[in-house]
Amino acid sequence: MIRDNNMMQHGDGPKVTTDWRSFLLWMTTAVLTYGLLSGLAIWLMPFGQFAQYSVLVHSLIGGLSFVPVLLLIYLHWRHDRVDASVSVRRIANTATLLTLLCILTGFLVSLQAAFGTWVSPSLRNGHLITGLLLGAALFFHLIPLFLRRRQTAPHAGRRASRQYAAAGLVVMAVLCGIPYLLARSTPEPLEFQAFADDYDWEFGTDRPFWPSRIRISDPPWQKTMNESLRETLDHASLDALETVLESWPEVDGGPISAMSAAVDAIDIDEATRNELQKIIRDAEVNLRDTGAIRPDTLTGSAGCGVSGCHEAIYKEWQPSAHGFSAIDILVLSVQKSLAEARSAAQTRPCAGCHDPVALISGARDGKPIGDDALVTFEGNSCLVCHSTVNNDTEGNGGYELQIPDRYLFEQAESGLAKHLNHYLIRGYPSHHVTTYTRPLYKSSEFCAACHKQTRLPGINTSAGLAQGQNEYDSWREGRWYHEENEELRIECRECHMPLVDSDDPASGDDVDEYRHTSDGKHRSHRMLAGNMYIPIAQNLEGGKEQAEQTIAWLRGELEIPEIENKWETGPVVDIEIVAPNEIQPGELVNLQLHLHNNKAGHNFPAGVLDVLESWVEFTVEDNLGNVLMQLGNEENVSPSLDAPVIYKADWYDRRGLPIESHNLWDAVGESYRRTIAPGEDDVIDVPFRCPAISRPRLSESASEEGPGERRSDVVFSIENEAITELRVTAKLLFRKANPEFLARMYDLDTVIEAPVVELNSATHTIKVVPQ
Numbered sequence: 001m002i003r004d005n006n007m008m009q010h011g012d013g014p015k016v017t018t019d020w021r022s023f024l025l026w027m028t029t030a031v032l033t034y035g036l037l038s039g040l041a042i043w044l045m046p047f048g049q050f051a052q053y054s055v056l057v058h059s060l061i062g063g064l065s066f067v068p069v070l071l072l073i074y075l076h077w078r079h080d081r082v083d084a085s086v087s088v089r090r091i092a093n094t095a096t097l098l099t100l101l102c103i104l105t106g107f108l109v110s111l112q113a114a115f116g117t118w119v120s121p122s123l124r125n126g127h128l129i130t131g132l133l134l135g136a137a138l139f140f141h142l143i144p145l146f147l148r149r150r151q152t153a154p155h156a157g158r159r160a161s162r163q164y165a166a167a168g169l170v171v172m173a174v175l176c177g178i179p180y181l182l183a184r185s186t187p188e189p190l191e192f193q194a195f196a197d198d199y200d201w202e203f204g205t206d207r208p209f210w211p212s213r214i215r216i217s218d219p220p221w222q223k224t225m226n227e228s229l230r231e232t233l234d235h236a237s238l239d240a241l242e243t244v245l246e247s248w249p250e251v252d253g254g255p256i257s258a259m260s261a262a263v264d265a266i267d268i269d270e271a272t273r274n275e276l277q278k279i280i281r282d283a284e285v286n287l288r289d290t291g292a293i294r295p296d297t298l299t300g301s302a303g304c305g306v307s308g309c310h311e312a313i314y315k316e317w318q319p320s321a322h323g324f325s326a327i328d329i330l331v332l333s334v335q336k337s338l339a340e341a342r343s344a345a346q347t348r349p350c351a352g353c354h355d356p357v358a359l360i361s362g363a364r365d366g367k368p369i370g371d372d373a374l375v376t377f378e379g380n381s382c383l384v385c386h387s388t389v390n391n392d393t394e395g396n397g398g399y400e401l402q403i404p405d406r407y408l409f410e411q412a413e414s415g416l417a418k419h420l421n422h423y424l425i426r427g428y429p430s431h432h433v434t435t436y437t438r439p440l441y442k443s444s445e446f447c448a449a450c451h452k453q454t455r456l457p458g459i460n461t462s463a464g465l466a467q468g469q470n471e472y473d474s475w476r477e478g479r480w481y482h483e484e485n486e487e488l489r490i491e492c493r494e495c496h497m498p499l500v501d502s503d504d505p506a507s508g509d510d511v512d513e514y515r516h517t518s519d520g521k522h523r524s525h526r527m528l529a530g531n532m533y534i535p536i537a538q539n540l541e542g543g544k545e546q547a548e549q550t551i552a553w554l555r556g557e558l559e560i561p562e563i564e565n566k567w568e569t570g571p572v573v574d575i576e577i578v579a580p581n582e583i584q585p586g587e588l589v590n591l592q593l594h595l596h597n598n599k600a601g602h603n604f605p606a607g608v609l610d611v612l613e614s615w616v617e618f619t620v621e622d623n624l625g626n627v628l629m630q631l632g633n634e635e636n637v638s639p640s641l642d643a644p645v646i647y648k649a650d651w652y653d654r655r656g657l658p659i660e661s662h663n664l665w666d667a668v669g670e671s672y673r674r675t676i677a678p679g680e681d682d683v684i685d686v687p688f689r690c691p692a693i694s695r696p697r698l699s700e701s702a703s704e705e706g707p708g709e710r711r712s713d714v715v716f717s718i719e720n721e722a723i724t725e726l727r728v729t730a731k732l733l734f735r736k737a738n739p740e741f742l743a744r745m746y747d748l749d750t751v752i753e754a755p756v757v758e759l760n761s762a763t764h765t766i767k768v769v770p771q
Helices: 023-044 049-064 066-080 086-115 121-152 155-185 220-232 235-246 255-265 270-290 302-306 311-317 329-341 344-354 356-360 382-386 415-427 430-436 471-476 492-496 543-554 739-745
Strands: 388-391 399-401 499-501 521-523 573-578 587-597 613-622 627-631 649-652 669-673 681-690 725-735 757-768
Touching: 023 049, 023 066, 023 121, 023 155, 049 066, 049 086, 049 155, 049 415, 066 086, 086 121, 086 415, 220 235, 220 255, 220 270, 235 255, 255 270, 302 311, 329 344, 329 739, 344 356, 382 388, 382 430, 543 757, 573 725, 573 757, 587 613, 587 725, 613 681
Parallel strands: none
Antiparallel strands: 388 399, 499 521, 573 587, 587 681, 613 627, 613 725, 649 669, 725 757
16 A cells, blocks of 8 residues: 555664655556556557557566566565555455566566567467456556545645656656657658669550569559549549449450540549549559569568478478479579560569569569579568468469568568567567468469469460460369368368478467367478479479478378368379280280379379370280380380370470470460379270280281370280280379470480389289180
8 A cells, every 4th residue: 555654664674665756656657557558559559660669668668667566566565564454455465466467477478479489379368468457456556545645635745646647657658659759760661662664564554564463452553543533533433433444354454544444434524534534644653663562572481480480381381382483493494485485574474473573573574584583582482372362263373462561670680670570470479460361371262373374365475275284173173172062172272281290380270170279280381292303403402301292292192181081092093904814825905004083183184284294104024024015114215105195285386386395375276185184084995915926016906096095906925835924014104394395495414304203003913824
C-alpha cells in the first residue's frame, strides 16, 4: 500500500521511500503502464515500422525494468503489508503474482525470440493475458488510492500525487515517442523501380511481362490510375466502366488498353472523357517509372535458412527444381537459343515460371542473353511462391504476386541488425504467418499456373500449337481427381510434398486433412518429381541426396503414410509379361507387355516430352547365359530405334522438320506422342518364333512402323539339347535428357550425360519343350 508519509521506519530496518514522491514508484508505475499500453498496441495495431519498433522498445524496457520492479514489490510488501486492509492486500497480492508471471513469461518470450527458432504460442498468450490482468489489478489498486488522496490529503500530498501522475505521463510519452521517431526516421523500403530506357515493349506499353501471364497485385501506377478514376466518375459511370472491363479479352491488351477502350465505350460527356484519357496517359508514364520491382523484394531465400527457423526447408529447396529453375543449364541453353532466333523479349514466357524475379524486375529487356545475364540465381524463391495471392488454371505463369511488407532490417546480412530482424520475426510473428500462409497453397490449382503450357497468343511464334507439358489437366482427367468426392482426391502436394518429421516453426497444420497443429511435421520442399540430372550435373549443394531421393521417388519406393488409404503401393509403373510357360522350337509366340500407370497422378512420363525419354528394354536369354535377343539396350545412343516402346513426343515445325533443340517456338504439331494416363494400361506386342536352326535371324515379316512401334518375328537358335528354357526380361528405363539433345546443345566433354534409371522390371521363364 502506498503510504502517506515520505519516510517510514519499520522495525530496525532502513528507511525506504514508499509514497507518491518516490522516484522508484514513479518509474516502475510508468514502465508497467507503458508495458500494458504498448503490448495492447502491438497486439491491435496493423503491421508497420511503428509497431515493430514498439516491439523492440517494449522488450528493452521490460528487460531494464526487471530489477527495479522486483525491488519495489519487495519493499512495498515488506513495509506495507501489515497496515493495509484485507481487500487492499488481496488486490496487492494478486497484482504481485500477476507481475511476477508477466515478467517471467516476458523474459521467456524474449529469450526464445533472441536465441530460439520460434516462440511458444502458449508463452506469448500467457504474457499477453497476464499483462491485461495486471493492468486491471493495478487500476483497482492505484486509482482508488489516487482519488482518495486528492480528496483527503493536505496540499503537499495532493501536489505529490499530481507530480506522480505527471511523471508517469512524461515517461510514457518519452517511451512512446522513441518508436514513433525511429519509424519516422526510417525510410520505407523501395519496392518498385523504373524500366530501362531501352526496354523492349514488343507486346505493348502496358504489358511489360507478356506473353508470360504473371502479374503484380495493385502496382503503384495502377493504384494511382484507379484512384484518379474514382475521384472523377460517379458510381453509375464506375459500374458501367467495370462492366466493360470484365468482358475485355486478355489477349487484346493490358490493363491500360482495356481502361482506354472502356472509357471510350461508356456514356459520359466529352470533357470527362478527355480528362480520363489524360489519367490513362499518365498511368502509362507511371508504369514505365514504377512498373518493375526491385529484385531484393522477392529474393533472400538464404535468410530463411540461416535464421535457424526454416533451415531444413531451405536445404530441401536448394537442390530442388524450384530452387535451381533459373540456373538449370537446359533452361538457359533453350532461352539463349530463343533469344538468338527471335529476341530476348520472347523469353518472357519461359522466365515467368523459371526466373520470375528477373522477369518482373525488368531484366528481360530485349538485350542478348548469354552466360549468367538476366538470372537471379534463386529461381522460384521462397517469396515468389509464398507471395502468390491468386492464380488461374490457364497456365503460362498465370499467377499474381503481392509484394510483401518486410520486417525491419530484412536486407541486413549480418550483425546486430540481422539479429534484431530475426528477433522481430520470432517475437512478432503474426504478420509473417498470415502473409506467407494461404489456403491457396494447398490446392492443385496453385500448381496449374506453371505446370501447364498452352497456346501463347500475341507472340509471333508457333509456341503452343503443339501441346507442351500439362500435368494439371491430365490430373483433372485422371483417376485421382474425384470431382464428386473430395475425400478421395489426391492433391499435387500430397505426393510431391510428402510430410517429413520436423522441428521447424512451420510444422503442424490444423487445416490440412491429415494433420494437426502439433504433428511435428512439415511438407518437404524437395518437390520430388523426375529431375535427378541437374542436381548432379551442376554439383548443387545437397544435389546428391536430391538425386537419390528423386530416383527412389521415380521407382515408387517412397511410401506416403498419410494417403496410404487411397493411394497405391508399389512401383510408379507396373510391368507384367504375358507369355506362355512352355514353347516348342519353331513355335510362334505372341508375347505381350502390360504397363500400368499405378501411382502417377498425371500422365507418365510428364514434363518436357521432347527432351526426356522412357522406354522398355526387352531381353531374351537362354539358360546357358546366351543373349538371344535384346531390344532397347540402354548402352545404345538411341535405344528408341529398336525398343518395343518409347514414351516421349516428337514435334515438327512449319517445314515439316523435327524439333530437336526444344525450340517450342517453332513447333506447330507433333508426329508422335506416347504416354500412359493415370490408372490406365499400355499393351505392347512382341511376337517371336523359336525354331531349331543354326543361328538367330529376323524373319521376312520384320517391319518398322515408326518410333516405338517395331514389329518383328525373331527366330531363336536352339543349338543343343542343353537349352531347356528362355528367360524373358522387360525393364522400364528413364532419363531426363536424351544424349542427342545434349550433344546438340552442349559439349558432352563438359556436361554430364543424363543417367539412365531403371524404374521397374519383370521377368518370365519359358520352358523349351522338344517336339
